[in-house]
Amino acid sequence: MSTIDKNLTSFIDIAADSDFSIHNLPYGIFSEAADGKRRAGVAIGEQVLDLSVLETEGLLSLDGGSYFDQPTLNAFIDSGRNNWTKTRTTIQALLSNASETLRDNTELQKKALFKQADVTMHLPVQVPGFTDFYSSKEHATNVGTMFRDPNNALLPNWTEMPVGYNGRASTVIVSGTDVIRPSGQLKPNADDRPIFSPCKRLDFELETAFVVGKGNNIGQPIAVDEAADHIFGMVLLNDWSARDIQKWEYVPLGPFNAKTFASEVSPWIVTMDALAPFKTSCPTQEPKPLAYLNEKAADSSFDITLSVELLPENANEATVVCETNFKYMYWSMAQQLTHHTITGCKVEVGDMMGSGTISGPTPDSYGSMLEIAWNATKPVTLKGGEIRSFIEDGDTVIMKGYSEKDGIRVGFGEVRGKVLPALTFDFDK
Amino acid sequence: MSTIDKNLTSFIDIAADSDFSIHNLPYGIFSEAADGKRRAGVAIGEQVLDLSVLETEGLLSLDGGSYFDQPTLNAFIDSGRNNWTKTRTTIQALLSNASETLRDNTELQKKALFKQADVTMHLPVQVPGFTDFYSSKEHATNVGTMFRDPNNALLPNWTEMPVGYNGRASTVIVSGTDVIRPSGQLKPNADDRPIFSPCKRLDFELETAFVVGKGNNIGQPIAVDEAADHIFGMVLLNDWSARDIQKWEYVPLGPFNAKTFASEVSPWIVTMDALAPFKTSCPTQEPKPLAYLNEKAADSSFDITLSVELLPENANEATVVCETNFKYMYWSMAQQLTHHTITGCKVEVGDMMGSGTISGPTPDSYGSMLEIAWNATKPVTLKGGEIRSFIEDGDTVIMKGYSEKDGIRVGFGEVRGKVLPALTFDFDK
Numbered sequence: 001m002s003t004i005d006k007n008l009t010s011f012i013d014i015a016a017d018s019d020f021s022i023h024n025l026p027y028g029i030f031s032e033a034a035d036g037k038r039r040a041g042v043a044i045g046e047q048v049l050d051l052s053v054l055e056t057e058g059l060l061s062l063d064g065g066s067y068f069d070q071p072t073l074n075a076f077i078d079s080g081r082n083n084w085t086k087t088r089t090t091i092q093a094l095l096s097n098a099s100e101t102l103r104d105n106t107e108l109q110k111k112a113l114f115k116q117a118d119v120t121m122h123l124p125v126q127v128p129g130f131t132d133f134y135s136s137k138e139h140a141t142n143v144g145t146m147f148r149d150p151n152n153a154l155l156p157n158w159t160e161m162p163v164g165y166n167g168r169a170s171t172v173i174v175s176g177t178d179v180i181r182p183s184g185q186l187k188p189n190a191d192d193r194p195i196f197s198p199c200k201r202l203d204f205e206l207e208t209a210f211v212v213g214k215g216n217n218i219g220q221p222i223a224v225d226e227a228a229d230h231i232f233g234m235v236l237l238n239d240w241s242a243r244d245i246q247k248w249e250y251v252p253l254g255p256f257n258a259k260t261f262a263s264e265v266s267p268w269i270v271t272m273d274a275l276a277p278f279k280t281s282c283p284t285q286e287p288k289p290l291a292y293l294n295e296k297a298a299d300s301s302f303d304i305t306l307s308v309e310l311l312p313e314n315a316n317e318a319t320v321v322c323e324t325n326f327k328y329m330y331w332s333m334a335q336q337l338t339h340h341t342i343t344g345c346k347v348e349v350g351d352m353m354g355s356g357t358i359s360g361p362t363p364d365s366y367g368s369m370l371e372i373a374w375n376a377t378k379p380v381t382l383k384g385g386e387i388r389s390f391i392e393d394g395d396t397v398i399m400k401g402y403s404e405k406d407g408i409r410v411g412f413g414e415v416r417g418k419v420l421p422a423l424t425f426d427f428d429k
Numbered sequence: 430m431s432t433i434d435k436n437l438t439s440f441i442d443i444a445a446d447s448d449f450s451i452h453n454l455p456y457g458i459f460s461e462a463a464d465g466k467r468r469a470g471v472a473i474g475e476q477v478l479d480l481s482v483l484e485t486e487g488l489l490s491l492d493g494g495s496y497f498d499q500p501t502l503n504a505f506i507d508s509g510r511n512n513w514t515k516t517r518t519t520i521q522a523l524l525s526n527a528s529e530t531l532r533d534n535t536e537l538q539k540k541a542l543f544k545q546a547d548v549t550m551h552l553p554v555q556v557p558g559f560t561d562f563y564s565s566k567e568h569a570t571n572v573g574t575m576f577r578d579p580n581n582a583l584l585p586n587w588t589e590m591p592v593g594y595n596g597r598a599s600t601v602i603v604s605g606t607d608v609i610r611p612s613g614q615l616k617p618n619a620d621d622r623p624i625f626s627p628c629k630r631l632d633f634e635l636e637t638a639f640v641v642g643k644g645n646n647i648g649q650p651i652a653v654d655e656a657a658d659h660i661f662g663m664v665l666l667n668d669w670s671a672r673d674i675q676k677w678e679y680v681p682l683g684p685f686n687a688k689t690f691a692s693e694v695s696p697w698i699v700t701m702d703a704l705a706p707f708k709t710s711c712p713t714q715e716p717k718p719l720a721y722l723n724e725k726a727a728d729s730s731f732d733i734t735l736s737v738e739l740l741p742e743n744a745n746e747a748t749v750v751c752e753t754n755f756k757y758m759y760w761s762m763a764q765q766l767t768h769h770t771i772t773g774c775k776v777e778v779g780d781m782m783g784s785g786t787i788s789g790p791t792p793d794s795y796g797s798m799l800e801i802a803w804n805a806t807k808p809v810t811l812k813g814g815e816i817r818s819f820i821e822d823g824d825t826v827i828m829k830g831y832s833e834k835d836g837i838r839v840g841f842g843e844v845r846g847k848v849l850p851a852l853t854f855d856f857d858k
Contacts, residue, residue, distance in 0.1 A: 128557075129599055134682060157677055160623050161614055165682040166595040166689070170558050170775040171647055180648040182772035185590055185719065194589050196719050199772075218600055219609040219690070219852070242772060248586055253563060253594040254683020260595070260774035261648070290614065290625050291856035343611035343628075343671060345689035346599040423648070427720035 010095045011103040014045035019411020026268035030119040038071035053112040072126045078349045121267035123174045125350040132354035133164040135331040139359035142371045162331035162339045168260040175415040181422040182261040187248040198422030201243035202391045205357040206367035209237040212351040219344040227334035233269040236415040266415040278303045278403035300332035306401045313394030319382040324365035393421045439524045440532040443474035448840020455697035459548040467500035482541040501555045507778045550696035552603045554779040561783035562593040564760040568788035571800045591760035597689040604844040610851040611690040616677040627851035630672035631820045634786040635796035638666040641780040648773040656763035665695040665844040695844040707732045707832035729761035735830045742823030748811040753794035822850045
């Protein structure tokens with residue numbers, strides 16, 4: 001699957017810089033305003049191909065029932081890798097210039113193709129579990145430098161394991177969902193008691209997340225060289241974070257309220273099959289990981305260009321505040337998944353596992369405002385003149401990502417979220 | 430609901446010390462070996478009353494469909510408090526001596542009553558989210574004394590909020606499920622690299638968990654004086670813990686692998702209606718909690734006697750190693766739920782929220798081996814002579830709990846789990 005057939009073209013009009021080339025074919029769940037019915041689709045150029053229509057027409061002959069006339073992709077994903085590959089191959093053929101089935105059937109096209117601009121995207125999977133890792137060495141070093149000790153920025157366990165924590169699956173939301181500024185406990189003065197207040201240091205975290213495609217049984221860890229087989233695809237993730245709430249709450253049991261109000265993902269799951277041509281190696285891991293984390297594969301990372309833009313409420317134009325790459329991640333997704341299950345934890349189809357903030361080596365590649373504005377000591381001036389250390393009410397955060405090679409582009413689209421003002425509570429008065 | 434009708438008796442033979450009196454009526458999911466079909470039942474004495482049979486017979490006239498011919502209780506719980514109350518009242522009447530409907534119908538009794546000893550109990554709910562709090566002041570103080578500073582054992586945020594963290598819903602298991610000793614990263618020597626090894630400090634944590642009966646919308650916190658309305662009932666929870674894995678992994682993002690291999694619960698959900706007569710107050714909260722955590726109710730805790738027994742593989746008799754009470758908990762369940770949602774986190778029907786280890790004021794009331802054997806400095810001698818600082822392979826841990834007042838008993842039954850030896854891995858060789 002990792003070679004690209006450059007001669008493969010579609011009869012559909014696809015811009016050269018479209019994330020959704022015929023080499024991509026990411027899966028999502030969409031609905032039309034008319035009936036609101038959720039079903040599965042694939043993004044192609046500026047359109048969505050309705051897989052429930054293709055399935056009804058008998059064009060996707062999969063064993064075992066209806067997978068696409070469903071409000072989530074879980075049943076399809078759970079049906080296994082053979083079905084993933086078969087479906088991808090079939091759809092790619094149907095969309096290619098070489099096949100007349102869809103190309104020459106305008107009636108079918110009318111039923112099965114929708115403009116993305118006309119449909120609503122939903123969470124692509126029902127998410128049983130959400131986990132967030134912390135696997136960028138640059139990010140962990142930056143945070144450690146700011147808040148602990150610049151000379152010992154990385155904690156000793158960091159280079160031995162992909163450190164992670166359990167997040168909250170119930171607040172994984174899809175791109176386009178507004179985010180209410182959270183209120184909670186802050187401690188502005190060390191000597192005073194905490195106060196109840198809207199978060200004053202609201203931040204994004206630029207991440208990706210992988211979607212588990214195959215689970216394990218409780219008590220049975222997934223071997224690191226088999227872990228890639230358990231991964232269906234990837235999305236972009238904005239792991240919204242309330243830095244001031246986190247600072248006060250997180251010792252000793254980790255982030256909780258600071259992270260559980262919104263974890264926002266892009267709507268299209270880009271499959272590992274589509275990303276395979278963009279494989280690359282992880283940074284050198286030194287010390288060599290313990291045997292259970294030691295991968296045979298030399299290319300278990302991916303070259304994915306990532307960016308973050310800020311768009312204040314009344315700005316004419318968004319400002320790029322971060323450009324980085326997934327390939328900087330120290331720990332691979334396979335290592336993350338193996339570590340997650342090593343004591344016997346069960347993972348399930350649809351689980352999302354966040355990468356952790358993806359920071360690169362230079363300040364323009366840092367994946368959070370905390371790092372970009374260096375704990376508010378280096379505020380950022382946006383186009384139009386607004387200044388930001390953290391995210392303000394009305395700001396929209398837009399994250400984008402794509403892989404590109406030999407003129408072939410496979411992209412994620414975007415995850416976009418706008419911040420609404422905090423609620424007012426009775427007990428505030 | 431909080432007064433007890435002492436004249437209420439059942440035609441069913443119920444021992445005076447049974448946890449499952451006619452005043453209790455906890456809900457569970459059971460199956461028979463014959464067909465394995467899961468459906469809802471209520472425990473009464475040593476029997477289970479099959480609610481799916483009562484429903485089919487038209488004896489539980491609830492609006493809106495079938496709630497009990499289901500593999501989990503989620504649909505029933507989600508149907509709302511009116512249905513909870515109505516069902517409880519109807520079942521209590523059907524089981525009472527005063528009603529002839531079931532009492533005089535041996536045919537119906539044959540269809541609807543099973544010996545608990547003859548059925549298999551399952552997880553009573555599908556658990557969308559599992560959260561664990563840390564709300565025993567005695568436990569937090571003990572841990573802080575052992576591992577940090579006896580003079581500042583409690584961290585400053587502890588008295589300001591019910592500290593908690595997200596657990597792993599996928600590994601919530603029902604009583605009777607064996608637990609494989611987890612393997613993972615340990616760091617026996619501070620100066621050396623970590624090793625991969627079976628956990629050597631496997632522990633239980635005596636907890637209860639409440640089951641969320643009514644969710645909220647994302648972004649909309651649950652007010653503390655409304656929180657009790659969102660709670661359906663309680664179970665016992667053994668929050669299995671790998672202390673050595675935890676010690677190495679948990680800074681800075683909290684416990685992960687140390688806690689995600691098994692969280693074992695009792696099969697019967699005791700409803701808040703059944704527990705209402707046993708309400709009592711929380712310990713004095715000083716300083717007075719911030720307004721959002723400040724409850725009007727003076728009796729938001731419960732008087733529930735709890736115990737832990739250890740039964741080694743070849744022992745003739747279990748040894749009680751802990752006797753404590755839920756009423757020692759500093760933070761109430763209402764405060765926990767409100768704090769959980771204060772930044773906008775969504776909770777869902779079936780979510781389980783662990784109390785945190787329930788330790789009382791004296792060493793015989795500590796809720797974990799870590800505390801009982803005081804970090805292995807005071808090993809415990811069991812009946813039969815075996816010595817324990819932590820849990821060994823083959824050991825069974827049994828937790829029990831009940832409320833009692835005026836001769837009326839409402840109990841939880843037990844959560845029981847046996848430890849199996851660690852797996853052997855290829856890379857160990």
